[in-house]
Amino acid sequence: MTTATANHDDHADHGHHGPAKGIMRWVLTTNHKDIGTMYLWFSFTMLFIGGAMALIVRTELFQPGMQLIEPEFYNQMTTMHGLIMVFGAIMPAFVGLANWMVPLMIGAPDMALPRMNNWSFWILPFAFGMLLFTLFTDAGAPNFGWTFYAPLSTTYAPSSVTYFIFGVHMMGISSIMGAINIIVTILNLRAPGMTLMKMPLFVWTWFITAYLLVAVMPVLAGVVTMMLMDIHFGTSFFDAAGGGDPVLFQHVFWFFGHPEVYIMILPAFGIVSQIIPTFARKPLFGYASMVYATSSIAFLSFIVWAHHMFTVGMPLQAELFFMYATMLIAIPTGVKVFNWVSTMFRGSMTFETPMLFALAFVVLFTIGGFSGLMLAIAPADFQYHDTYFVVAHFHYVLVPGALFGIIAGVYYWLPKWTGNYYSEKLGKFHFWMSFIGVNVTFFPMHFVGLAGMPRRIPDYALQFADFNAIATVGAFIFGLSQLVFLFLLIKTIRGGEKATDKVWEGAEGLEWTIPSPAPYHTFAEPPHVK
């Protein structure tokens, strides 16, 4: 690639040179595999940072009384833990998996917009750098909860709120660009013969998730901009003094917030829908139904937002509507669970690590779904709202739900990425430690929430002590077991038993037709799908 005359097509020489060397490879890459890898490592780092904050919180909550930190800092920890896990760990991890696998699964050479793809990633370290830096300022990090209700987050916010707003804007831009990329890629670059109803479920769920992202991330941008206006430019969107309304904040935020939690789970549904058929050696039961169920969930997710606001003083008719709409979501979700179980039924199952995580997902996410159904019942929610019952619910759907889905996907595709099988013994050990840890941490939270313990408090009444102590022990088990995962990842990248193309006996799909490790460029010629 030395001289370039006006007519010489340099493009053709690219493949023979392989990726660039050194750090600039990563800074300038437009390769979906590189970008996927960067997203995954970024999200894993954020998982540890957010996890450390959780452990600080849980250490303080180990006993009644304030032992470790002040209430002021505690509120910063809970807020940052939420923001980092939602926006820094879960969402980028799914984007990383999408970047790696969607082009491979549809037989495309890369994402449709590779340069925008690079930018989508590189915004994130800057956004989170800015957010994390606020921890070291005098005024401290954001301390108003990851849901940042006004006026606590406007009139009464620390000065770091402005950096928080800019950080959110940047993350939002990253997500929107990423989502556009996914939609354009899936609509335009599928291999000939791959109709929409022949796409793997992971591609379908990400396709739907991308539409959700495009629809609601701008709403988040809107709400933080309104905050910015209120704080710095004398407007009063959320301030009754000027004719505004704090409840408006909640409506706009949750209009984003509810689809956001489906954004965080739909890709996991897709991953599990790939893994179970592979290890049951049986096709996914009810493919079309799964597609319709996912679409129904996505559509319904737009009309249920106020179930986060049942105690805000809504008119009765509105409260009833949101209760009914929320209960409805149980139906397509249930359909998916039944389909997964039917996939297993009369299959021929083996229980490698990805399958273990996927099975744990089905059971534990369903338990999270049950507590969600209980929360949907508006009268009962008056006793659950803002208690640890809610904390238990969303941690069940996000940790043994979304996070186990991600981990399952990583184990499943790791041999394809690295060319090496990981150590099954270590993987299973990681699984069992995580499974035990997650349940010991979050199951007691149901009890302590029902017993009356509110959320977001650094200290609590004596009757809540025992279960809090148990939860803290579980948190450390779970947290430490992720170090096993880190060790396993590094070990596998460096070497191991060589993986075949197909990797898993029951694996189906285009990604298993290319060599392991996947070559830097794949599907230069689109395959023909029957």
Added chain:
Amino acid sequence: MFSRTWQRLSSVVLGSLTVPTVMADRGGLNMTQGVTEISQSIFELHMLIFWICVWIGVAVFGVMFFSIFKHRKSKGAVASKFHESLGLEILWTAIPTVILIAMAVPATSTLIKMYDTTNADVDIKITGHQWKWQYDYLGEDVGFFSNLTTSKDEIYDITEKSENYLLEVDKHLVVPSGQKIRFLITSNDVIHAWWVPEIAVKKDAIPGYINESWAIIPEGEEGIYRGQCAELCGIQHGFMPIVLEVVTMNQYQSWLVDQRAGVEAEAAAALGDFSYDDLMTEGAEVYARSCAACHGSEGQGMGSVFPALAGSSMALNDMAGHIDIVLNGKPGTAMQSFSAQLTDVEIAAVITYERNAWGNDTGETVTPQMIIDAKK
């Protein structure tokens, strides 16, 4: 027609749906049944949904675990090829729909009851502040603030924690049993939420807006019920509890009379004599309760967020400004006006304390009369 096994099984299943008290109050494992009709309805709804979820879980996970056990390759299972069934999809869409409709009916009727605030006997306005509650009995000329009384020593493990650690206040919200009590809830600053689990009342307190809720605590259920703030409202969100004291109607009427008399007595007392030592002692207590959260237990403040009082020019020099800022607050900051929530004696005491503690040593005494004069 059905085998004995099926009969037994279905009676167990149906029985569990109609016996809500099985898990009742089992040592902090479950929601409280509470003491009102509404709290009881909510508890029953909660148990109904819970058991439905348990049975669905048993059924689904049962099939799943059976499959994990039987349909494994190591046991020689051979995979079938079936992968769709319209009939099944319709069935397992229709059955959950029916179950949900069954849940929605009692939920709707309970919610409608919870919204009916008409014909109340007692109206109480509840205002959330950072970080305490204020109660006003409409039409009764009784109103007061209610602060946490758990000491910092207990919180920081210096002394042993009392039984009602973090759930005790200086002035209880006293209400009569057998009467419909209407709560009108608002906030002075950020969003708070007022929650007492035993009467199943939880409502957000929103600045600039009024929300309402209600409760009837039946006669015979007199007692003390404790709750907490249920919406993140800043640093001391976990430290602003609620203590509801339910008494008989007669006791309530006497209590109202006492409250009014107490206010008059306080106003009269402000005209009496107070020694420097009296004021310092009281001032230290008022400071710990009302000021230390922001200004620090040693007057050291908190960074640039809350100014230090130890060594501050206002505490050392500007007496008039000091009185003014405690009485009227400082607009645009978190410093609120304390004229409504502290008595003249308390304000005089705390300013005296602030001007002499932590090495400030001005030697000045601020008397209640000076506060009364400043208010004119």
Added chain:
Amino acid sequence: MTSKLPESGTQSGPKPSNTALKLVLAAIAMFGFGFALVPLYDVFCEFAGINGKTAGQVEKVEQWVDTSRTIKVQFITTNNDGMPWEFETLQEEVEIHPGAWTQVAFWAFNPTQNDMVGQAVPSVSPSEAAQYVQKTECFCFDQQKLKAGEGRNMPLIFSLDPDLPDHVRTVTMSYTLFDAGAFAE
């Protein structure tokens, strides 16, 4: 690698400049939509009577008085954070017939050493009653300026629309007083 991308100059599909033009026009249109939302929201909130916000000022008209029922109307005042004025209602409650025009008054006093501006914000409970509250004169319509040490009575003239639903028997009108110095007109 061999590229399968079409050679430039033979592209099918829309010209980039057309797409760019359409996108720019869409952006301008959405910006305009944002401005149009202000009157649209006013119309919608008035129609739906949501947020417990009462409608604006109305003309005082003769209307039918429903003597078959009386409604208890309570008045509550709250001072927002940093608002040290005395702010009281002069009558805690009145019993009125729907349709009857009623006058009540509030007292506001500025005890500080500074001139201040206050804004009272109304809120009605139950929120469904808000759309039936009609006011011809209310101190909440305007900012109230009080000099240091100044106080005054402030009137409220209102009625309840006779269409007020039967099950509503108590209406609570709450006013929260804010320091409007930052928004002073």
